[in-house]
Amino acid sequence: MGQSGKRGLILGIESSCDETAAAVVERGARTLSSVVASQIATHARYGGVVPELASREHLRAIVPVVRAALAEAGVTLGDLDALAVTSGPGLAGALLVGITYAKALAFAQGLPLVAVNHLEGHIHAVLLNERQTVKDSPDAQSLALVVSGGHTHLYLAEPASGTWHYRLVGRTLDDAAGEAYDKVAKLLGLGYPGGPWIDALAQFGDARAVPFSFAQVKTKAHLTGKTPRTKAAKTTPIAELDPHFLFSFSGIKTAVLRYVELHGMREEAQARVPRMLALGHIPATREEALALCPQPVLDLIASFQHAVIGDLMKKTFAAAEGLGAVRVLVTGGVAANRELRERFTAEAQRRGLAIAFPTRALSTDNAAMIAAAAWPRFVAGEFAPESLTADPALALGR
Numbered sequence: 001m002g003q004s005g006k007r008g009l010i011l012g013i014e015s016s017c018d019e020t021a022a023a024v025v026e027r028g029a030r031t032l033s034s035v036v037a038s039q040i041a042t043h044a045r046y047g048g049v050v051p052e053l054a055s056r057e058h059l060r061a062i063v064p065v066v067r068a069a070l071a072e073a074g075v076t077l078g079d080l081d082a083l084a085v086t087s088g089p090g091l092a093g094a095l096l097v098g099i100t101y102a103k104a105l106a107f108a109q110g111l112p113l114v115a116v117n118h119l120e121g122h123i124h125a126v127l128l129n130e131r132q133t134v135k136d137s138p139d140a141q142s143l144a145l146v147v148s149g150g151h152t153h154l155y156l157a158e159p160a161s162g163t164w165h166y167r168l169v170g171r172t173l174d175d176a177a178g179e180a181y182d183k184v185a186k187l188l189g190l191g192y193p194g195g196p197w198i199d200a201l202a203q204f205g206d207a208r209a210v211p212f213s214f215a216q217v218k219t220k221a222h223l224t225g226k227t228p229r230t231k232a233a234k235t236t237p238i239a240e241l242d243p244h245f246l247f248s249f250s251g252i253k254t255a256v257l258r259y260v261e262l263h264g265m266r267e268e269a270q271a272r273v274p275r276m277l278a279l280g281h282i283p284a285t286r287e288e289a290l291a292l293c294p295q296p297v298l299d300l301i302a303s304f305q306h307a308v309i310g311d312l313m314k315k316t317f318a319a320a321e322g323l324g325a326v327r328v329l330v331t332g333g334v335a336a337n338r339e340l341r342e343r344f345t346a347e348a349q350r351r352g353l354a355i356a357f358p359t360r361a362l363s364t365d366n367a368a369m370i371a372a373a374a375w376p377r378f379v380a381g382e383f384a385p386e387s388l389t390a391d392p393a394l395a396l397g398r
């Protein structure tokens with residue numbers, strides 16, 4: 001047992017992509033602070049994350065962010081029981097900033113260090129939220145959809161003597177859902193990251209206007225046993241996965257592109273960029289939405305979102321039912337989406353399944369989820385080796 005009889009405080013550090021984050025969490029159940037420094041302003045003008053700039057920004061932010069997390073929690077380094085850090089998956093240079101800093105701090109303070117998989121962190125964002133809001137939150141077998149800018153993965157998560165076991169049961173073959181949101185937003189001259197823009201604008205459009213559809217993904221013979229090429233899914237062979245639980249989002253992205261070209265919307269979309277920048281915020285009212293996008297563009301946005309969420313729902317609930325999970329967890333940046341939350345909640349109710357999301361703030365990258373995921377590992381004495389380094393393609397489960 002790694003417990004030292006103190007308060008069970010873990011300082012989590014997260015730097016896998018474009019957010020530098022630190023948080024102090026007590027016994028994996030109570031968030032004392034959660035500080036997130038976003039690099040959106042740095043990457044926005046490039047329409048995506050630039051890895052070199054991300055590393056540089058992490059280097060700048062890490063010390064003040066950790067200090068702020070300690071100060072907000074009202075604790076000092078001496079009060080901590082352990083440190084936790086994301087060791088992968090993510091950008092190698094970005095991960096290394098957090099890992100190197102956490103290792104140095106752990107060494108200097110004589111504290112144990114727990115390495116956390118970023119995807120397990122996203123799952124624990126839901127569990128942390130439940131522990132904070134529901135009294136006896138059930139540690140029940142759950143089907144977890146991790147849906148973000150880098151991942152669209154389905155896991156069967158099972159509590160196993162204090163810690164959790166994960167089985168990968170489905171995933172995207174190409175783009176992640178959040179990646180599709182970001183690319184479609186860019187194509188339509190909207191801001192980066194695209195998810196929040198599409199989320200806000202979709203409510204003013206007619207989702208039935210453009211009938212996008214998803215064909216059942218086939219496990220093509222040439223793909224079987226191989227690892228997909230894209231950044232979303234580099235790790236595990238798909239051979240053993242049920243094709244009903246596989247996703248593909250590059251098709252709808254191309255379909256939107258074709259629709260835009262066919263309907264002469266391209267120039268108008270490009271002309272939107274300076275108007276979008278001048279507006280400076282995501283439209284909140286119908287008037288603002290219409291001032292930025294003509295109705296056919298709003299309809300296209302609503303139709304795209306409706307189709308993506310429909311596909312996520314169909315496969316997630318099929319997996320939950322097929323594998324006998326009693327609960328569905330949805331987490332990752334895209335889980336912040338309003339329509340997604342409404343439709344998943346309604347469908348879970350219809351099927352008599354429990355469903356849980358993190359708060360919207362805990363859906364996107366943060367360090368509270370890393371400190372929470374580290375708690376059971378800390379209790380079990382599972383500490384990182386001195387040789388810990390970044391693992392950009394780290395997989396979760398098997």
Ligand code: KG4
Pocket residue numbers: 017147148149150151177178179181182193194195196199332333334335336337338363364365
């Ligand atoms: O979890 P996250 O912060 O970082 C990764 O691990 O990737 O997820 C970021 C992704 C981006 O693609 C962003 O566009 C998407 O989550 N996102 C959303 C929303 N908020 C963020 N997508 C749809 N609706 C949202 N409200």
Ligand code: ZN
Pocket residue numbers: 118122148332333364365
């Ligand atoms: Zn993430």
